[in-house]
Amino acid sequence: MRRRVAQIGALVAVTAIVILSIVPSRSISSLVARLPFGDKGAHFIAYGVASWLLVFSFGLNYSTLIFIATSLLGLLIEVIQPHFGRSFDIWDLVVNCTGALFGVLLGVVYLKNEEKKMGKSKQRGLVDKIRQTLLEAAIHLEDGLMERLEWMRFELSQKLPSLAPQQVASYQASIEVLEMIQANLKLSEENKIPMCQDTGMIVAFVEVGSDVPLSMQAIEEAIYEGSELAIKEGFFRNSVVEEPVFERINTRTNLPPIIYWSTSKERHLKISLLLKGFGSENCSGLAMLNPTSGPQGVVKAVAEMVQRAGGKPCPPIVVGVGLGGTAERAGYLSKKALLRPVNSVHPDGRFAQLEREILDAIQALEIGPGGFGGHLTALGVAVEYEPTHIAGLPVAASISCWADRKGEFIWEGPYA
Amino acid sequence: MRKIDLPMSRETIESLKAYDRILLSGEILVGRDQVHARLAALINEGKPLPISLEGEVIYYMAPAATPPSFVIGSCGPTTSARMDPFTPTLMGAGLVASIGKGPRSQAVVEAVKANKGLYLVAFGGCGALYATKVLSKEVIAFEDLGPEAVMRLKVEEFPVIVGIDSRGASVF
Numbered sequence: 001m002r003r004r005v006a007q008i009g010a011l012v013a014v015t016a017i018v019i020l021s022i023v024p025s026r027s028i029s030s031l032v033a034r035l036p037f038g039d040k041g042a043h044f045i046a047y048g049v050a051s052w053l054l055v056f057s058f059g060l061n062y063s064t065l066i067f068i069a070t071s072l073l074g075l076l077i078e079v080i081q082p083h084f085g086r087s088f089d090i091w092d093l094v095v096n097c098t099g100a101l102f103g104v105l106l107g108v109v110y111l112k113n114e115e116k117k118m119g120k121s122k123q124r125g126l127v128d129k130i131r132q133t134l135l136e137a138a139i140h141l142e143d144g145l146m147e148r149l150e151w152m153r154f155e156l157s158q159k160l161p162s163l164a165p166q167q168v169a170s171y172q173a174s175i176e177v178l179e180m181i182q183a184n185l186k187l188s189e190e191n192k193i194p195m196c197q198d199t200g201m202i203v204a205f206v207e208v209g210s211d212v213p214l215s216m217q218a219i220e221e222a223i224y225e226g227s228e229l230a231i232k233e234g235f236f237r238n239s240v241v242e243e244p245v246f247e248r249i250n251t252r253t254n255l256p257p258i259i260y261w262s263t264s265k266e267r268h269l270k271i272s273l274l275l276k277g278f279g280s281e282n283c284s285g286l287a288m289l290n291p292t293s294g295p296q297g298v299v300k301a302v303a304e305m306v307q308r309a310g311g312k313p314c315p316p317i318v319v320g321v322g323l324g325g326t327a328e329r330a331g332y333l334s335k336k337a338l339l340r341p342v343n344s345v346h347p348d349g350r351f352a353q354l355e356r357e358i359l360d361a362i363q364a365l366e367i368g369p370g371g372f373g374g375h376l377t378a379l380g381v382a383v384e385y386e387p388t389h390i391a392g393l394p395v396a397a398s399i400s401c402w403a404d405r406k407g408e409f410i411w412e413g414p415y416a
Numbered sequence: 417m418r419k420i421d422l423p424m425s426r427e428t429i430e431s432l433k434a435y436d437r438i439l440l441s442g443e444i445l446v447g448r449d450q451v452h453a454r455l456a457a458l459i460n461e462g463k464p465l466p467i468s469l470e471g472e473v474i475y476y477m478a479p480a481a482t483p484p485s486f487v488i489g490s491c492g493p494t495t496s497a498r499m500d501p502f503t504p505t506l507m508g509a510g511l512v513a514s515i516g517k518g519p520r521s522q523a524v525v526e527a528v529k530a531n532k533g534l535y536l537v538a539f540g541g542c543g544a545l546y547a548t549k550v551l552s553k554e555v556i557a558f559e560d561l562g563p564e565a566v567m568r569l570k571v572e573e574f575p576v577i578v579g580i581d582s583r584g585a586s587v588f
Contacts (some may be wrong), residue, residue: 139544169435173577173587176437180539180575188490188544197480197490197543235489237480237563248450250562279495279517279540311588312495312518314540370540371518372435372577372587403541 006056013050014073020046021077022084040095047074047099048106055107060115063108070100123218126411130226130271133407134202135234137275138194141185144343145318145404148379152316153178156374170373177370178316181402192234196403198277199236202227202257203335205272207264219269220259227257239278260332272339272408280317280401283309284334286327289393295354298323301395303361306378311371314401318342319381321358322396324388330396333384338400339408342380355381369402379404419573423471429512429534432578434585438536439573444515445474446567448494451558452502459509466557467566470510473536476517478563479553480543488550488569490543493517496535500524507531515576519588529584537579537587549574 037044051070055063074096078088156175163171188195204223208216230236231254240255241248264270285305289297302321309317320340322333345352359381368374379402388394420428422442432438445467447455458465476496480489496516503514504527512533517540520528528535539545549571557566580586 170587173435173437176577177539180542180545184492184539184542184545187548191483191486191544191547193483193486193544193547194480194490195544196541197478197492198494198541199480199490232481235481235483237478237489239478239563250564252562277541282495282498310519312497314517370537370577372537401541 003057006053010050010053010057013046013053017046017050017073018077021081022086024085040091043074043092043095044099044102047096048103051100051103052107053103055104055111060108060111063104067100067104070103071097074100119214119218122213123222126214126219126222126269127226127229129409129411130204130223130273131229131233133271133273133409134227134230134275137273137405137407138199138230138234138236139188139192141195141403141405142341144341145379145402146185148342149178149181149316149402152369152376152379153182155376156369159375167373170368173372174369174374177372181369194234194236195405196277196401197237198239198279199231199234199254200275200277200281200405201240202254203274203276204257204259205274205336205339206259206261207266207270207272208261209264209266209268209270211267212269214269216261223257223259223271224255227255228253231255260335266410267412269411270408271411273406274335274338275405276335277314277401277403277405280309280313280399283313283399284331285397286331287395288327289395291391291393293393295350295357297393298354298395299357299361302358302381302397303365305397306362306367306399307365309399310367313399314403315367315371315377316369316379316402317362317377318379318400318402318404319358319362320398320400321355321381321383322398323383323385323394325386325394326388327394327396329386330394331398333386334396334398337382337384338398338404339406340382340384342382342404344382346383351383351385355383358383417575422473424473424512426532429532430582432534432581434578434581434587436578436581437575438578439575440473440536441572441574442570444569444571444574445469445472446477446553446569447474447558448476448478448564449498450561450564451566452499452506454558455509456502456505459505465509468510469506472511473513473515474506474511475515475538475569477515477546479547480563486547488547488553491546491550492541492543493538493546496520503527507533520580520586525580525584525586528580529582532582534578534582535580535586536576538574538576546574 054066078093238252238254240251287301320334320337322330362378367377417437419439476494479491482489493516500521503524507527515536551570554568555565
């Protein structure tokens with residue numbers, strides 16, 4: 001709308017310049033005399049207004065071209081004026097060009113400023129999305145996980161009557177763990193306080209599509225700001241220290257978050273967020289297997305990591321497995337795997353089968369909820385893979401407690 | 417589920433067996449990693465402690481921020497195994513029981529048995545639930561540790577399971 005008005009205005013202004021420049025000077029001299037600086041003032045204002053309107057009409061990208069075009073118009077008119085009973089005046093030409101330059105600069109400054117403000121308001125929308133997603137993740141688990149918890153409680157309870165006497169106490173304790181978790185989740189949602197005091201480190205996976213109207217810096221700023229708001233508003237714990245070895249001073253903000261960037265084939269921005277608790281993170285691991293180890297090697301490596309973890313990571317657990325890449329890439333993939341819905345399966349049948357085999361191997365460890373024992377320990381296993389080197393088979397496992405807190409959203413900007 | 421008042425008598429402690437489900441009411445200490453490192457260092461150097469451990473129960477926990485209408489924020493247990501290197505030393509200085517989550521080392525099992533103490537397992541990740549069991553909280557030492565500072569909590573019907581009993585029987 002504004003662009004249309006500016007285009008009409010620019011057309012009127014240019015037409016006026018042309019007409020007023022070639023009509024006999026007597027008819028306009030009285031009008032011109034009233035303007036500041038008389039004739040020169042008129043030139044300056046006319047070319048200034050015209051080029052200013054042109055910048056609004058065609059945008060910042062054309063500003064240089066607009067300056068050149070209006071200056072050429074000024075030159076052309078001065079050249080043809082003698083044919084219409086007017087005179088060529090070099091000073092008129094200088095003022096025409098100066099006016100054009102002034103108008104273009106004014107337009108550019110205005111539009112640049114507006115662009116900056118608009119970027120800020122787009123960023124605000126993103127900040128709020130991040131804040132909401134984190135607040136929700138701290139008090140609410142995905143439906144699939146709730147179902148799996150109830151499934152596990154039911155399965156263990158069903159086993160009770162057929163157990164050997166020495167196993168009963170162990171199963172009863174495990175069932176109680178699940179019942180407490182369910183009661184806790186209800187209280188967390190009702191009272192709007194985090195389900196677990198370890199609200200973790202915030203891990204963000206950012207996928208930038210082709211039409212995202214924000215810079216990486218603006219996205220990063222939004223992640224920091226959205227996190228800060230959620231941490232305060234959601235009564236999270238400040239669990240982050242500045243440096244891992246010596247003083248370990250608490251940052252008292254729970255920041256920084258960990259941010260992973262990638263591009264995507266989509267147009268939009270997608271952000272996935274994890275609240276990664278450290279009781280379970282401490283049990284995560286990496287194995288650099290031989291390239292010939294095959295699926296059995298992978299199953300064995302992950303089962304060994306889970307066995308070492310035992311009752312420490314707040315079982316029942318969710319396990320993300322990253323295969324391939326390099327050592328650190330496998331670790332990244334194992335975190336990414338934790339983002340998948342707990343009841344999803346890998347689209348590639350071979351990897352779906354591998355997920356089932358790893359799950360079975362973990363259940364066979366009989367760690368049980370809380371580590372009290374029982375034939376069920378894991379709520380789900382997700383595998384993600386990427387190409388790797390001929391000499392290796394990196395296997396990373398990220399272990400999450402039952403509180404596999406996550407959220408994601410697609411953001412197309414406020415104008416979508 | 418058996419209800420138990422703190423502090424516990426010798427008889428109460430010895431009557432509890434692994435897997436027993438109990439509800440604790442009374443006062444407990446709160447401290448975790450850094451607190452343990454500092455207390456154990458002071459004990460080993462023969463220096464006085466800022467708090468007495470005699471007859472105390474310590475809960476491995478650091479709470480989340482406190483919402484306005486609450487006494488304490490989310491406050492579930494942390495992983496006990498990280499305190500394993502320090503627990504025998506603290507039990508030697510009078511600590512009778514610890515509350516945390518997950519398994520303990522053999523050295524802790526032996527320390528619990530030798531001191532006729534207990535290791536109690538709280539429900540991991542259940543911070544919102546435990547927040548409703550706390551009646552009061554007070555920071556009493558190492559304030560510089562922020563959420564990890566030593567606190568004294570008054571709790572009511574705080575649910576735990578006996579993980580290691582005074583005879584050294586363990587659920588893990």
